[in-house]
Amino acid sequence: MxxxxxxxxxxxxxxxxxxxLSAVCYARVSTRTQEEEGFSIPAQLTLLRxxxxxxxxxxxxxFVDVETAKDxxxxxxxxxLGFLAEHPRTALLVExxxxxxxxxxxxxxxxxxxxxxxxxxxxxxxxxxxxxxxxFMHGIRVLMAKNYVDNLSEEVxxxxxxxxxxxxxxxxxxVGYLNVRGADGKSVIEPDPVMGPIVTALFEKYTAGNxxxxxxxxxxxxxxxxxxxxxxxxxxxxxxxxxxxxxxxGDFDWKGxxxxxxxxxxxxxxxxxxxxxxxxxxxxxxxxxxxxxFTYSGLIVCGACGCALVGQLKKxxxxxxxCSGGRGPCPKQYVKEEVLEAGFLDRLTTLRLxxxxxxxxxxxxxxxxxxxxxxxxxxxxxxxxxxxxxxxLLDTLYDDRMAGRIPLDFFERKVKAWQLEKxxxxxxxxxxxxxxxxxxxxxxxxxxxxxxxxxLYVSQSAPEKRKLLQTVVxxxxxxxxxxxxxxxxxxxxxxxxxxxxxxxVAAGAPDSAVSxxxxxxxxxxxxxxxxxxxFRDRRDQPLCHLSADVGAEK
Numbered sequence: 192m193x194x195x196x197x198x199x200x201x202x203x204x205x206x207x208x209x210x211x212l213s214a215v216c217y218a219r220v221s222t223r224t225q226e227e228e229g230f231s232i233p234a235q236l237t238l239l240r241x242x243x244x245x246x247x248x249x250x251x252x253x254f255v256d257v258e259t260a261k262d263x264x265x266x267x268x269x270x271x272l273g274f275l276a277e278h279p280r281t282a283l284l285v286e287x288x289x290x291x292x293x294x295x296x297x298x299x300x301x302x303x304x305x306x307x308x309x310x311x312x313x314x315x316x317x318x319x320x321x322x323x324x325x326x327f328m329h330g331i332r333v334l335m336a337k338n339y340v341d342n343l344s345e346e347v348x349x350x351x352x353x354x355x356x357x358x359x360x361x362x363x364x365x366v367g368y369l370n371v372r373g374a375d376g377k378s379v380i381e382p383d384p385v386m387g388p389i390v391t392a393l394f395e396k397y398t399a400g401n402x403x404x405x406x407x408x409x410x411x412x413x414x415x416x417x418x419x420x421x422x423x424x425x426x427x428x429x430x431x432x433x434x435x436x437x438x439x440x441g442d443f444d445w446k447g448x449x450x451x452x453x454x455x456x457x458x459x460x461x462x463x464x465x466x467x468x469x470x471x472x473x474x475x476x477x478x479x480x481x482x483x484x485f486t487y488s489g490l491i492v493c494g495a496c497g498c499a500l501v502g503q504l505k506k507x508x509x510x511x512x513x514c515s516g517g518r519g520p521c522p523k524q525y526v527k528e529e530v531l532e533a534g535f536l537d538r539l540t541t542l543r544l545x546x547x548x549x550x551x552x553x554x555x556x557x558x559x560x561x562x563x564x565x566x567x568x569x570x571x572x573x574x575x576x577x578x579x580x581x582x583x584l585l586d587t588l589y590d591d592r593m594a595g596r597i598p599l600d601f602f603e604r605k606v607k608a609w610q611l612e613k614x615x616x617x618x619x620x621x622x623x624x625x626x627x628x629x630x631x632x633x634x635x636x637x638x639x640x641x642x643x644x645x646x647l648y649v650s651q652s653a654p655e656k657r658k659l660l661q662t663v664v665x666x667x668x669x670x671x672x673x674x675x676x677x678x679x680x681x682x683x684x685x686x687x688x689x690x691x692x693x694x695x696v697a698a699g700a701p702d703s704a705v706s707x708x709x710x711x712x713x714x715x716x717x718x719x720x721x722x723x724x725x726f727r728d729r730r731d732q733p734l735c736h737l738s739a740d741v742g743a744e745k
Contacts, residue, residue, distance in 0.1 A: 210249060212249060213248065213249045213250075213251045213278070213280070213281050213282070213284065214243055214248040214249070214250055214251065214281060214282040214284050214309070215250070215251055215252045215253065215254065215257075215271060215274060215275065215281055215282075215283055215284065216236060216239040216240070216243070216252075216253045216254070216284045216285075217253075217254045217256075217267075217271055217283060217284070217285045217290070217291060218231075218232050218235035218236050218239070218249055218253070218254075218255050218256075218285075218286065218290065219235075219255070219256040219257070219266070219268075219290050219291075220232055220256075220257050226531065231254055232257075233287045234518075235290065238286055238311055238312065239284040239285070239286065239311060242284060242309065242311045243284060246649060247676070248282060248284070250284075251274075251278070251281060252271075254267040254268070254270060254271040254274075255267055256268055262565065268297065268401070271283075271726065272301070272304065273299055275301075275304045275306050276304060276727055279304065279305055279306060280308045281393060282306060282308075282310060283301070283306050283307070283308050284308055284309045285307065285308070285309070285310060285311070285612070286310070286311060286312050287310050287312045287313050288310055288313065288329075288332045288333060289306070289309075290311075292333065295333070295679065295680065298333050298494075298680060299680065300648075302680070303580050305319050306318075312410070313332075316551055316703065317329045318465075322707075322708075323549060323576055323684055323685070323688035323691075323708055326681065326684045327681045327684045327685055327688075328550070328552060328681075329681070330588070330680045330681020330682075330684060331552070331637055331638070331681060333680070333681075334681070336449075336530045336638055340573065342383075344598065345623075346414045347618070347619075348443075348446075350618060351445075352445070352446065354377075355445040355446075355448075355450045356450065358451060358452050358453035359373075359377065359378075359379050359380075359451075359452075359453060359454070360379070360380045360438060360443055360454060361445060364380040364383075364419075365433075365436060365439075366386060366390060366418070366419070366425070366429070366433060367382065367383055367386045367387045367389070367390035367391075367439065367457055368380040368381065368382060368383055368387065368432070368438075368454070368457075369381055369382075369607075370607075371605075371607065372610045372613055372614070376600050377614070378611065378614045379453075380399070381454065381455060382455050382457055385415070385712075386415075386416055386417075388441060389411055389414045389415065389416045390433060390457050390458075391439075391457045391458055392410070392414070392433065393407055393410070393411060393430065394434065394439070394457075394458045394462055394463065394466055395458075395462070396410065397466055397469065398469065399432060399463060400469075404427050404430050404431055405427055407430050408425060408426065408427050408429075408430045411425055425711070426656060431470075432456065434466050434470060434648060435462065435467070435470065437449075438452070438454075439456060439457040439458050440452075440456050440458060440459070440460045440462065440463045441453075441454060441455065441456030441460075480694070484654055485501070485502025485510065485512070485528075486502075486528065486532075486653040486654075486657050487498070487500065487502065487512060487528065487531050487657070487660075488501045488502045488512070489501070490657070490660055490664070490667060491512070491667045491668065491669050491674070492666070492667070492668050492669070493514035493515075493521060493668070493669060494668045494669055494670030494671065494675070495514070495521055495522065495741045496514060496516075496521045497518065497519050498514050498515045498517040498518050498521065499515050499518060500512040500513060500514060500515070500526075500669055500675075501513070501515045501642070502528070503525075509527075510527070510528035511526065511527060512525070512526050512527075512528065512531060512669075513525045513526070524669070524672075526669060530623060530674075531669075531674060534647055534673070534674030534676070535648065535660060535664075535674065536645060536649065538674070538676040538678075538686075539644045539645040539648050539663070540645045541685075541686040541690060542641045542642070542644045542645065542663070542678075542682060542685055542686055542689065543642065543685075543689050544641050544642045544685060545636065549638055551640060551724065552638055562715075571620055574616050574619055574620050575620065577616055578616050578617065578620075580615055581612060581613045581616070582613070584609055585606065585609055585610070585613075586608065588602060588609075590606055626674045629699050632648070638698050640662070641663075641682060641685050644659065644663055647659060648660075650688060662679075663678055663679060663682045664676055664677070664678060664679060665678060665679040665683070666675045688708050691708050692708050695708070
């Protein structure tokens, strides 16, 4: 590895930043609280403007989003995509990977624009001309950012499940209840004095007989039952969900598990069971759910009409797949499961990562977790400041009430709202502190998966094969008599590079040409050698020049 690194460093340096000469800046914060506190938007824009000035780039537009990036559809992000589509020679400047996207859909959308992406704080530039290793490493970092969000969500869900085990409803109060602060300081639910009796009446009226869901909806609307969030009148589906929800008995179901609750019921268990029996009696027959027994059902679409291929059992033992025909008549082609299995295996064999490249990428990954941990610490500190601010507001509110400066109803309403917000902040802090930081080992597992995908596919059971395909495959189609498989990123980058290498080897190309597929050439931007070598100087700045013996300092 040392020799590889030295020969790489000795390549001649190219100009620091080629065209394009114009750029857009993108900054994002995860919550509106961060924006109000000036948490990071000004710092991000200052960093990006400085980068543009130092590298001769003219900033054409600046886009700022203040909302979560877990789900796609951010307002300014969408506007930026439209701008870049009209100006393809424009570079995109962003602080770091997780400021730009935390879901794979955003990544694909930006990749389609073909613009150069400058991750200023990470010292990385990704463009269509980047080498396979650069694109693959970029994909790994996107997966690590997504993994961080997923881990945080898992920790939140874990805390909610623990709350359910203790007998407390773990989420926002359902219709007919209110979130309040319990004697132990935890958020619990209690009957809404206005909406609760209306919910109880819905159950009683339905068991009386000869009443439809629509009639119950009209009754609830006339009685004043509304959605708490926007005061909109409830719909038929809401009435049905209320009648089906066990939470009104004092018990509840959470994530498919029954829990004995500790809150006050709105209806008796006997009344609820009677309503369930009545609802069940109106269900049509023939809607029997079958356990999934086919490995590839729903993973492949028909190339003719776009519907999913579903499994069928012939003569009790032969497994075939055919188009579901969900969009009308389709000339169904039956294909054996063994044919699909061979097709996936053939495609998975293209995921081959050379040992020396794998070792080098792993070496890079072990430098990436420090900044993530620092950001989490900063976020926890910000949330703590917000908690302290709310505590101060509650103290002031109490003083104003004692002095008679505010009415009782206003005092109680604001206390409930601020206490709930404070509880939400506390839960977020706990989740942040308990969520495992995305470690290099998480990304290393992705690299190992890429290397061993075909081997694992052959040796695993049907459910595990399905899980593996859901991880590495973006979409697959049965076209004619062949299986067309597209990998999810970054696995598609790896497969393309492997295919190029195989073609060069078959053509008798020299080793240098084959090596060029994986390793950066001199035409890449030398200002960002950190992209491949993983080194930074002690001021945390990208190194512009590396000597032959720098490999010892990591």
